[in-house]
Amino acid sequence: MGLVSLYDTTLRDGAQGEGISFSLDDKLKIVYRLDELGIDYIEGGWPGSNPKDEEFFKKVRNLKLNNARIVAFSSTRRPGIKVENDSNILKLLEAGVDTVTIFAKSWDFHVTHALEITLDDNLDLIFDTVSFLKDKGLKVFFDAEHFFDGFEANPDYTLKTILTAQDAGADLIVLCDTNGGQLTSQIENTIKKVKEKVSVPLGIHLHNDGGLGVANSLAAYENGISQIQGTIGGIGERCGNADLCSIIPALKVKYNEDVITEEQLSKLKSVYHYVMEIANLIPQNQTPYVGRSAFTHKGGIHVSALQKNPATYEHIEPEKVGNRRRVLVSELSGKSNLKYKLKELGFNIDNFTKAELSRLTKKIKFLEHKGYQFEGADASFNLLVNREYGNHKPFFTVNDFKIISHNSGEMTNSEAVIKLVVNNEKVHVAAEGDGPVNALDNALRKGLRTFFPEIKNMKLIDYKVRVLNGDRGTAAKVRVLIETSNGEDTWTTVGVSTNIIQASWQALIDSIEYGLLIHEKKLE
Known part of the structure; x- marks a missing residue:
């Protein structure tokens, strides 16, 4: 671990992003990849909030991790309940971890309007919870929720919340920009003032609602923050969290901070794509460092x-x-x-x-x-x-094809008939499909399979249609991109026409032709 530690909250805060739902198996798989990447702390979830997170902490104990510590997350004890009787706090103890993160309100507005308790009562919640967990031998990180907004509104009270956590024994105090709207200068000025008052190490937890999650995290690092929290790909609630995929290489390459090894850094892109795939999100090409268009x-x-x-x-x-x-x-x-x-x-x-x-x-x-x-x-x-x-000779030629569509009630089926010439032999085939392009694909493969058995390994994995001049309505020209894979290689082909079937056919022909070409070259 370097001078600054990396804290990943993809599995908890990241999972709160729109459209994201990790299964238990998903979470365990991601833990492995984050550990390989060299993350210091992985926040697994809130064991008192749902059965899946409780099960996660039972299962994750069996994983052999080389770098990361698993962290359980929770709020302070609830008002009116003694800490030793609070089920959320007891679930933390049952989670079997050695590190926990406790969050509490640090903005007086939230204390009086969200919790509807007195400011002093909120300080009691903080002290009781942190001291109780410390007495149980746990390392405790204290998340000061809405800290920066609270500091602007009532700095004296906001400071009291983190000083209370410090007095209770917190090992680290995390300053949170929960609404994500702080400017970099505000982050820097606040951290400088806080460091004059507290003696325990500080962490930073930033959201990206102002588009400054990464910039503000790095500014916090430059001002002596000891821990940076974030998520892979910046996923998370609303506009997401600070993106570790930009923070990590900046720390490693720009600041020469030894947060992870060079070998671990070389895995960053694959980890990004892995998490995006499991989250069922499309990797963004323009994502810095790890996006397809980054270089x-x-x-x-x-x-x-x-x-x-x-x-x-x-x-x-x-x-x-x-x-x-x-x-x-x-x-x-x-x-x-x-x-x-x-x-x-x-x-x-x-x-x-x-x-x-x-x-x-x-x-x-x-x-x-x-x-x-x-x-x-x-x-x-x-x-x-x-x-x-070149001297490329086509593997086959197409003399003719036609599409027949059948409509029966709510169902529409398509049939494709293709006339091919392969090795001077005429081939006449027909096949059905869910639509005209699927029918053409099925018929083409059917006609070629005997001559080229390797075609059975080629699968169409993506199909995109782009209207190029929408002002012409149904007479508009379209561009079709087809992505194909044989299990080892992946390739993309293009077709253009005012007829979507013709454009698809061009891309489909190129797809099969190229797949046969690379197979032939491997045999040479």
Whole structure:
């Protein structure tokens, strides 16, 4: 552990984000990944709030963790109940952890309007709970909820809440911007004033409602905070929590703070995608450090400089966080992008003349003007180059296809009929599907399976349709992107047409063709 510890609340505060619901098994799996990442403290949940969290603390005891300590979370004792009789506090003891986090109101407005008790009664709740848990031999972190808003409204009382926790034996006092609206200067000024009054270490827990969760966390670190709390991907209530996926690399790379090892840092992107997948959230391409676009370059001038020295347009090496550099080819690209992309895809640049590169650049720009997009469709771009300048021979050709739809009440079924030529042999097949694209996919696979058994491993895993000129209504041009996987590789293809079936068919043909191409290359 470095000078500052990392506290992850993905499983508790993160789970309060809209649309997120972790199962017990989900939570245990995430614990493993967070431990591998080098997180110091993992907040598992509130054992007194629901049966799932209680079961979690029973199961997590059996996990062999190398880095992390599991933390149980709860409020102080309830008003009118002795701490030794409060079921929430007793559940903390039953959780079997050695560290607990207790939160309490530190804003007088919440004490009088939410809890509807006196300010002194609230101080009693804090002291009784923290001292009781300390007497039981536990490490106690005290979360001062709404601390920064409370400090602005009534600094004397807000300070009393954390001084009471300190007097009761709290090991760490966590200052919380629960509403997430504080500016960086406010965070810094408040921390400086608090440090003059308290002697125990301070932590920080920030929300992102003002878009400053990460910036404020780093400002807190610069002002001597000992613990930073956050979630993977910044998930959490409302606009989320401070994002550990940005905080961790900033601490490690920018501040040279030894929060985790370099090997652990290289796992950051995979942990981000793993948590997003389990949370059933789409990973955001523009997420700093770990997003797919974080080290992606499109402008020709950028790529030209990048080839001379990546530091010209990258603030860190992408491999440090487990990411990779990507260069896009588009209508904004120059020859630098094209050369880089061709090398990336395994083409020998020396085999291309200047005239060929120029023609290829013009063709890409022409196709993108028509609506094609090769930025996220490397497979279609690869096939384009092979068809134009390579010696690629198609594995099959399609002479004709037709779609028949049957409507019976509320159900609509589709049938596709395809005429193919494979190895000079004519193939005539038909297949049904849930819709026209599914029917075409089924028929195409049916016709090719005998000739190419490997096709059974290729599965369509994503299908996206984008309307390019919506002002034309149903006559609008559409772009279809199809993502396919064979279990080892994943590739994306593109099709464009005013007919959504035709656009889908183009992308589908490229998908199968490219899958067969990479299988053939593996056999060479």
